[in-house]
Amino acid sequence: SYVLTQPPSVSVAPGQTARIPCGGNNIGSKDVHWFQQRPGQAPVLVVYDDSVRPSGIPERFSGSNSGNTATLTITRVEDGDEADYYCQVWHGSSDHWEVFGGGTKLTVL
């Protein structure tokens, strides 16, 4: 199996930069995707293929991936960014076709 590890929580003051890591064995060799989920809502794709933003996602959201860690970076954090964030990769084995990280709760102080 393939495991993606995220910290349960990250806190940041408004206007500052939040960095949410996602650890996995040689994750740098995989395409990493990130989702934002606000309470009671469906997940929304915010970054795909490590660092590509879908249309409509602010430039404040960016991603990187190297070695054993992928990172979602949110600059100039706003109150509305408070949400759960999940990383995800395609692993490709029949029983772990897709894998999600455990999720990180971003709190805006």
Place this chain on the structure above:
Amino acid sequence: QVQLVESGGGVVQPGKSLRLSCVGSGFTFSNHGMHWVRQAPGKGLEWVATISYDEKNKYYADSVRGRFSISRDNSKKIVYLQMNSLRPEDTAVFFCAKDSSGSGNWYFDLWGRGTLVTVSP
């Protein structure tokens, strides 16, 4: 309007069955792989199953293999999740999601709002 709408959730007793449906609109449904993802109360996202655009390939998480079955009807733009032998630990909101590829091995670019399944005596 590009959207996915799930239905079929409800309260069911352990050991019973339930079939979820997800209707797609606003995109060419038959070109895309589709997924089911669930989220237990207060927990994270868990991938459940994937079906390719042509229904030739299906994949299941260990936790549901042999009990759940994914299928699709491209003429109706619907993906199904047949859930048998339900257990209390299957209690979750079930989301369907559209894959950007036909094979179902890229990124999930559209999600439905989910349907709640509660397994309780």
